Amino acid sequence: MAQKHHTAHHGKKHEPDKEWEPKIVGFLCNWCSYAGADLCGVSRFQYPTNIRLVRVMCSTRVSPHLVLDVFEAGADGILIGGCHLNDCHYMTGNFHTEKRVELMKRLLKEAGIDEGRLRLEWVSASEGEKFSKVVTEFTEGIQKLGPSKVRSDDMMKAKVSAADDASQTFRLKALVGKEFNLLSKGNAYGEEVDAEKLTGVIDVATQDEFERALILELARIRPMSVKQLGMVMDVPTDKILRHIVLLRQNSKIAMEHPEGFTPVYKTIAIGGEQ
Amino acid sequence: MPEDTNIEKKPRIGVFICHCGSNIGGFVDVKAVTEYASTLPDVVYATDNLYTCAEDGLNNIKESIKEHNLDRVVVSSCTPRTHAPLFQRTCEAAGVNKYMFTFVNIREHCSWVHMKEKEKATQKAKDLVRMGVARARFLEPQEETKIDVTPAALVVGGGVAGMTAALSLANMGFPVHLVEKEKELGGFVKNLHGLMMTKKSANEAIQPLIDKVNAQKNITQYVNSHVATVEGFIGNYDVSIGTEGSESKEVKVGAIIVATGAIPLVPEGLFGYKEHPNVVTSMEFEELCNKKEIPKLKSVAFIQCAGARGQKVSYCSRICCNVAIKTAINIAENRDNMLGATEEKAEAEAGQVVEEPAAEMKAEDEGLERRRRRRGRGRREADEAADEGGAPSSGVEITVFNRDVMAYGVEHELEFNKAREKRVKFIRYLPDNLPKVSTKDGKLEVGYFHETLKMERTMPVDMVILSTPLVSQPDAATLSQLLKVPLGQDGFFQEAHVKLRPVDFATDGVYVCGTCRGPADIAEAASQASAAASRAAIPLANGYVQAEALTSRVDETKCTGCGTCVEVCPYGALRKNDDGISEVIVAACKGCGCCGATCPEGAITMTHYTDQQLLAEAKAALEEV
Numbered sequence: 022m023a024q025k026h027h028t029a030h031h032g033k034k035h036e037p038d039k040e041w042e043p044k045i046v047g048f049l050c051n052w053c054s055y056a057g058a059d060l061c062g063v064s065r066f067q068y069p070t071n072i073r074l075v076r077v078m079c080s081t082r083v084s085p086h087l088v089l090d091v092f093e094a095g096a097d098g099i100l101i102g103g104c105h106l107n108d109c110h111y112m113t114g115n116f117h118t119e120k121r122v123e124l125m126k127r128l129l130k131e132a133g134i135d136e137g138r139l140r141l142e143w144v145s146a147s148e149g150e151k152f153s154k155v156v157t158e159f160t161e162g163i164q165k166l167g168p169s170k171v172r173s174d175d176m177m178k179a180k181v182s183a184a185d186d187a188s189q190t191f192r193l194k195a196l197v198g199k200e201f202n203l204l205s206k207g208n209a210y211g212e213e214v215d216a217e218k219l220t221g222v223i224d225v226a227t228q229d230e231f232e233r234a235l236i237l238e239l240a241r242i243r244p245m246s247v248k249q250l251g252m253v254m255d256v257p258t259d260k261i262l263r264h265i266v267l268l269r270q271n272s273k274i275a276m277e278h279p280e281g282f283t284p285v286y287k288t289i290a291i292g293g294e295q
Numbered sequence: 296m297p298e299d300t301n302i303e304k305k306p307r308i309g310v311f312i313c314h315c316g317s318n319i320g321g322f323v324d325v326k327a328v329t330e331y332a333s334t335l336p337d338v339v340y341a342t343d344n345l346y347t348c349a350e351d352g353l354n355n356i357k358e359s360i361k362e363h364n365l366d367r368v369v370v371s372s373c374t375p376r377t378h379a380p381l382f383q384r385t386c387e388a389a390g391v392n393k394y395m396f397t398f399v400n401i402r403e404h405c406s407w408v409h410m411k412e413k414e415k416a417t418q419k420a421k422d423l424v425r426m427g428v429a430r431a432r433f434l435e436p437q438e439e440t441k442i443d444v445t446p447a448a449l450v451v452g453g454g455v456a457g458m459t460a461a462l463s464l465a466n467m468g469f470p471v472h473l474v475e476k477e478k479e480l481g482g483f484v485k486n487l488h489g490l491m492m493t494k495k496s497a498n499e500a501i502q503p504l505i506d507k508v509n510a511q512k513n514i515t516q517y518v519n520s521h522v523a524t525v526e527g528f529i530g531n532y533d534v535s536i537g538t539e540g541s542e543s544k545e546v547k548v549g550a551i552i553v554a555t556g557a558i559p560l561v562p563e564g565l566f567g568y569k570e571h572p573n574v575v576t577s578m579e580f581e582e583l584c585n586k587k588e589i590p591k592l593k594s595v596a597f598i599q600c601a602g603a604r605g606q607k608v609s610y611c612s613r614i615c616c617n618v619a620i621k622t623a624i625n626i627a628e629n630r631d632n633m634l635g636a637t638e639e640k641a642e643a644e645a646g647q648v649v650e651e652p653a654a655e656m657k658a659e660d661e662g663l664e665r666r667r668r669r670r671g672r673g674r675r676e677a678d679e680a681a682d683e684g685g686a687p688s689s690g691v692e693i694t695v696f697n698r699d700v701m702a703y704g705v706e707h708e709l710e711f712n713k714a715r716e717k718r719v720k721f722i723r724y725l726p727d728n729l730p731k732v733s734t735k736d737g738k739l740e741v742g743y744f745h746e747t748l749k750m751e752r753t754m755p756v757d758m759v760i761l762s763t764p765l766v767s768q769p770d771a772a773t774l775s776q777l778l779k780v781p782l783g784q785d786g787f788f789q790e791a792h793v794k795l796r797p798v799d800f801a802t803d804g805v806y807v808c809g810t811c812r813g814p815a816d817i818a819e820a821a822s823q824a825s826a827a828a829s830r831a832a833i834p835l836a837n838g839y840v841q842a843e844a845l846t847s848r849v850d851e852t853k854c855t856g857c858g859t860c861v862e863v864c865p866y867g868a869l870r871k872n873d874d875g876i877s878e879v880i881v882a883a884c885k886g887c888g889c890c891g892a893t894c895p896e897g898a899i900t901m902t903h904y905t906d907q908q909l910l911a912e913a914k915a916a917l918e919e920v
């Protein structure tokens with residue numbers, strides 16, 4: 022199966038594969054979007070059969086790593102549905118969702134996955150028809166994008182896995198966790214926070230954390246030199262070196278000297294043994 | 296299927312797939328789905344029912360649990376939003392914990408939305424069942440805990456709202472601690488002279504309420520006092536009350552009502568306030584009335600929305616139009632001889648006013664008559680009506696400059712008509728062309744643009760009364776932080792939901808009423824207070840609250856005390872313990888999952904919605920079959 026995909030989308034333009042059906046997962050909050058999907062059913066609005074829905078109490082429950090993990094498992098598209106802003110059953114939940122989805126999209130971009138594969142939609146309990154439209158439109162979009170390469174392309178899989186790991190780093194979680202409160206209430210000193218500046222900070226942090234996670238991911242598969250990592254990842258070697266210094270300080274990566282001069286690096290497996 | 300990492304005992308899952316008559320059966324091959332279900336890991340029994348929710352179906356579930364020794368149940372039918380409680384009760388009746396149940400929706404989310412593609416719909420139904428089974432394998436039983444409630448209440452603020460709320464709870468038999476920061480009860484109404492639509496003075500109107508509070512043995516009053524600290528959660532608050540000049544007192548309560556009122560805006564820099572003499576706010580005018588210090592008046596101008604609706608604050612203060620109408624009528628009637636030694640005629644009329652029967656008694660006929668007059672009333676008729684004695688004018692010219700008159704409801708509308716009958720002039724201004732207050736040769740005047748005549752005009756006046764909006768108490772933020780309840784954009788306390796939960800805070804156990812939640816008149820403040828008291832009485836009367844079983848759980852070994860979770864929880868359900876580690880207040884947690892998705896250390900698990908459960912379910916969707 023995976024083999025077939027491989028050939029199917031290696032050409033520049035994707036030939037719509039008759040057999041291929043997109044696999045789409047939807048995470049819907051219990052109070053609005055799930056109810057909207059129910060009403061859609063009650064009203065018999067039809068939509069394509071590709072989506073599989075998972076119920077959560079609030080869209081705010083959907084941590085970035087859940088979504089990235091499901092992409093890593095091969096999902097072609099993921100929909101997150103919540104209540105309209107200010108209508109969240111838990112008041113501020115979906116404002117955090119919005120921030121988290123921004124992070125997910127940043128990481129997908131780093132991993133080279135089309136952002137169009139992730140969609141956030143506000144659907145109220147009375148918007149049954151809207152739900153069918155959203156799903157139809159989204160499914161058609163995914164059809165156009167073709168199958169996710171995660172299952173067929175090892176580099177892609179490594180990248181999505183790195184995105185997943187990056188999303189679980191303290192730095193990104195803390196930044197994005199505080200983002201909404203920082204913007205709406207100011208910082209701990211009651212000062213207003215410059216939204217643009219904060220976005221800049223998160224952008225830089227996202228790229229750094231992603232690159233570090235990818236180094237670890239690649240060096241886990243086989244030991245690699247700075248130069249090799251730079252080439253595979255398409256990142257300047259001095260930057261790779263900076264990441265490696267930090268990763269070594271944190272005992273995440275070890276140096277090895279197998280073939281003469283060039284040192285290679287190997288990810289330290291959790292538990293400490295090399 | 297994901298590895299069975301923490302599945303200790305091999306699960307025994309029963310799957311029940313419903314035809315729902317032909318609602319599902321007509322569009323999905325239920326037999327095929329059932330057959331497929333029986334092949335899934337850990338499924339020891341799978342069957343289909345014509346109607347799983349009917350007596351037969353429910354008995355089938357119960358019997359199968361016994362017969363096959365099932366420890367978890369998957370029902371694949373309609374929507375959990377309507378039917379989950381029914382199936383959960385059935386499971387419980389047969390000895391399976393209700394959290395060991397999973398609902399798979401193959402009607403609303405499958406058969407009804409894919410009515411023309413039976414094959415694909417059947418495939419989807421199989422996938423959905425597989426997802427449900429994958430989730431079920433990781434379920435854990437949960438207990439719902441009951442939390443005891445201390446049957447006593449704290450009311451903060453001793454105005455109309457606070458006193459009304461305290462009195463209703465006390466009358467129900469609950470001890471109430473009533474905290475007032477000033478030296479006496481009564482609140483803002485104590486500053487007022489007369490009240491709308493009654494001939495009673497403000498003090499006469501409020502005194503009976505104060506007397507009742509004084510007489511109620513269940514109420515303990517703390518004047519010159521403030522709430523110093525609050526610890527705890529619904530049912531169990533430890534409150535420390537600080538009183539000027541004496542030791543602070545610790546009390547235990549189960550519910551808290553916030554009724555701290557509001558104050559009128561001081562219109563610094565607006566409409567010549569403090570710049571020219573005789574430019575006062577409506578509150579100051581009431582005080583002048585009380586002190587009998589109103590200067591001799593021939594012409595008075597009110598300026599409405601002074602500082603409101605886009606000037607200093609953005610909102611409409613709701614009560615000021617009615618207050619201005621009340622004051623205008625009082626001036627026109629020279630109520631209680633408020634205008635002091637003006638003309639004798641005025642005095643004589645004022646005398647009459649006092650002798651008049653109580654307004655309440657007259658209201659009906661007057662109202663009727665006015666309504667009759669209003670119908671098809673032309674300008675001339677109105678004038679005649681006025682001449683017929685409708686307008687016992689004190690000879691003072693009264694003008695109300697307004698953007699539009701918010702005399703909402705019939706009774707205020709009638710007062711508005713009454714004011715017009717008393718020749719009070721209402722002149723409209725637009726927000727980009729505000730009236731200007733100035734002096735000419737030492738005499739006060741108001742310049743304005745007449746919107747009908749389209750020309751600038753000036754009007755000499757003896758006094759300008761500025762109707763300024765109510766604004767939140769300057770120390771509202773302190774109380775908001777103590778109680779962990781939010782203030783809205785305008786600085787007023789913010790209720791859980793404007794329409795559906797108007798006197799609750801989102802945090803259980805804390806309630807709000809009166810002008811501290813936004814401008815309101817006395818009647819509104821009092822009804823909110825009664826509402827808040829009855830909401831607060833629910834946990835107090837029950838004696839317990841049922842805590843959610845779906846909550847967050849902090850892994851103390853992983854938490855580093857960064858505090859991010861405490862920041863994001865909308866219900867104040869997380870706090871740091873003495874070791875600086877986060878802990879969940881189970882009674883307050885609503886299980887939204889925000890903290891779980893936020894915790895940078897991954898230290899928070901959501902019960903019943905664990906990462907493992909959600910991932911198992913979502914990833915099962917991607918499997919090839």
Ligand SMILES: Cc1cc2nc3c(=O)[nH]c(=O)nc-3n(C[C@H](O)[C@H](O)[C@H](O)COP(=O)(O)OP(=O)(O)OC[C@H]3O[C@@H](n4cnc5c(N)ncnc54)[C@H](O)[C@@H]3O)c2cc1C
Nearest residue numbers: 452454455456476482483490491555556809810815816817
């Ligand atoms: C000029 C003017 C005229 C008005 N005329 C009328 C009228 O004619 N008819 C009418 O129906 N309404 C009128 N109102 C509105 C009326 O005043 C309010 O509806 C009423 O006062 C609301 O009652 P309350 O209990 O909510 O607040 P308040 O009366 O403001 O009482 C709040 C109490 O809480 C106390 N407090 C505040 N903070 C704390 C704290 N942190 N700790 C402890 N105690 C605290 C305050 O000292 C006060 O005693 C008028 C308002 C204004 C401004």
Ligand code: SF4
Nearest residue numbers: 854855857858860894
């Ligand atoms: S966010 Fe996580 S690490 Fe931080 S205090 Fe809360 S539980 Fe602890």
Ligand code: SF4
Nearest residue numbers: 864884885887888890
């Ligand atoms: S689950 Fe929601 S309500 Fe419960 S502690 Fe976490 S953020 Fe607060």
Ligand code: FES
Nearest residue numbers: 050079103104109
């Ligand atoms: S409950 Fe729907 S988004 Fe929070």
